[in-house]
Amino acid sequence: MLKTPKLLAAAVATVAVLAGCGGAADAGNAAKLSLDAALPTTVPDGTKIVVGDPATEVALKLSGQIDKVSKFVQFANLSGGPQTTEAFRAHALDVGSVAEIPPIHATWTGLHVKIVASKFRQDPLNHPIYKLGIAPGVNVKSLGDLRGKKIAYSPGQAQGALVLKVLQKAGLTKDDVKFVELPSTGDVYTNALAAKQVDVAPIGGVQIKRYLAKYGKDGASTIDHGLRDDAGHLYVVQESLEDANKAAAIRAYVAAWGVAQNWIDTHPKEWIQGYYVKDQGLTEADGQWLVENAGHPDISADWSDAIQRHQDTIELLAKETGNKVIQAKDLYDLRFQTVAADAIKGASK
The missing domain is CATH 3.40.190.10 (Periplasmic binding protein-like II)
Structure with missing residues (x-):
């Protein structure tokens, strides 16, 4: 949305x-x-x-x-x-x-x-709705690197469930990361990433393109989660x-x-x-x-x-x-x- x-x-x-x-x-x-x-x-x-x-x-x-x-x-x-x-x-x-x-x-x-x-x-893994946005300067290249990271979390919404699925796939639990509860509306997640309020956040749609265009020069990145979303x-x-x-x-x-x-x-x-x-x-x-x-x-x-x-x-x-x-x-x-x-x-x- x-x-x-x-x-x-x-x-x-x-x-x-x-x-x-x-x-x-x-x-x-x-x-x-x-x-x-x-x-x-x-x-x-x-x-x-x-x-x-x-x-x-x-x-x-x-x-x-x-x-x-x-x-x-x-x-x-x-x-x-x-x-x-x-x-x-x-x-x-x-x-x-x-x-x-x-x-x-x-x-x-x-x-x-x-x-x-x-x-x-069709072909959902090659056309995901979300990617994991990584804050500038944060070293996350794979799902295993999520351990110890601050992750944006919105309970009751698709992004929150995706975070739990990602942790499960990585063999991690909620105790292995720090959840920062934030609403997933508008630019909240991308702004939180840019401000390094969180290390990782699921971002979707045009926010992926804009986040990289605006903050990529500062070291912002995204990684695929490899799950159906x-x-x-x-x-x-x-x-x-x-x-x-x-x-x-x-x-x-x-x-x-x-x-x-x-x-x-x-x-x-x-x-x-x-x-x-x-x-x-x-x-x-x-x-x-x-x-x-x-x-x-x-x-x-x-x-x-x-x-x-x-x-x-x-x-x-x-x-x-x-x-x-x-x-x-x-x-x-x-x-x-x-x-x-x-x-x-x-x-x-």
Whole structure:
């Protein structure tokens, strides 16, 4: 996510407004839908869902598909675990876009959520989301060199889980390093590296390119972690799936989401200009770097491997945090397993 802290504050304000207006809390008179019942395929007139998925909103507009969802989707300018969880608890959001950690932590805190769409990267080890940023003058050439280092850590977010996975791969524990708890938003991690507040921090997206361009001359560097970090999900608060009208709308949105991800992949020039340059305020060169670094999306109709990887993550986090081991399969609503992939196939005919 490329938002600044100022935009994040605005997003939280948006949640408050939506909650005050009823937002996702107003379920209307829809029939109660069992979580094992077939998904309805027709969205009734007047149905509304609130979706925190800003990048897909732009893709739908750029690709001319926004009309497919505009009658029943209200977009909120927020994404990421902390913001979506807050919005779910305020009954102001139905669908959020996150990595693999927020659904786990939401469940651990008593919030019932379900994953309804999953996206990964083809060739993920060659197209990681994150690299380990190394502060200027700090000697870290391999994962084994992390011993004794100050490492930025954000519990409850993808970057925090990645740090734990990296330590596990290196044969180290939390006791072998010093965690410095910092939020992973905006430029917090790169600024902390530059100021030598931390020795190591997972940095992603265009921050990798900018960090090296700005501080490489001072000895800043990055290293690969060699782990999969490519999970991306849409998840929903369970009460929205128990509303038959909203469940139909969520199904339709997941289908549109899948087509939008495929459009992004097949229209890189339009995506760079429309999203990275015009919407995010990046340079064309930054946008091109991000597109090349992302590789191609993998949206599968079979979530078996994703669920197993998610289970491995849960067990590691439970061990390190003292939380109860939960079953990853319970986080996924398998009724949606083929929705996005089938929509992509249908759109290509």
